[in-house]
Amino acid sequence: MPGLLLIAHAPLATALKVVAEHTFPHCAAQLTVLDVTPDMSADDVEGAARALLQAAGHAEALILTDVFGATPCNGAQRLHSETVRVVSGVNVPMLWRSLCYISEPLASLIARAVQGGAAGIMLNDIPVNPNSET
Numbered sequence: 001m002p003g004l005l006l007i008a009h010a011p012l013a014t015a016l017k018v019v020a021e022h023t024f025p026h027c028a029a030q031l032t033v034l035d036v037t038p039d040m041s042a043d044d045v046e047g048a049a050r051a052l053l054q055a056a057g058h059a060e061a062l063i064l065t066d067v068f069g070a071t072p073c074n075g076a077q078r079l080h081s082e083t084v085r086v087v088s089g090v091n092v093p094m095l096w097r098s099l100c101y102i103s104e105p106l107a108s109l110i111a112r113a114v115q116g117g118a119a120g121i122m123l124n125d126i127p128v129n130p131n132s133e134t
Helices: 012-023 042-056 071-077 092-100 106-119
Strands: 003-009 031-036 061-065 084-088
Touching (some): 003 042, 003 071, 003 092, 031 071, 061 092, 092 106
Parallel strands (some): 003 031, 061 084
């Protein structure tokens, strides 16, 4: 079973874990989080994430990050390998899907996470006028 690590700007990682614990308390124990503070560099994130992954002891891991190109993702990408994969753009549906399917192989888990994240996005079909005061 792969490990699941969530790396995001503080306090988002912890907040998402609280959401996971509220909704799927039996699955949330599988989630490890790293809140990235403003003083942390990509090197700091890489080191902290590497330590968390080693402590978890999983042979494979999926790392979810909040924003592609930002410090949490940049640090996580340094850990990318055949056994550690990174998906950015985490949202609640992506997290829930990942937790619900954590027992699947890593490649399947990645597909589930991405599909869950995309399926959780909705665009209302009512046109929005950016010049409107409403």
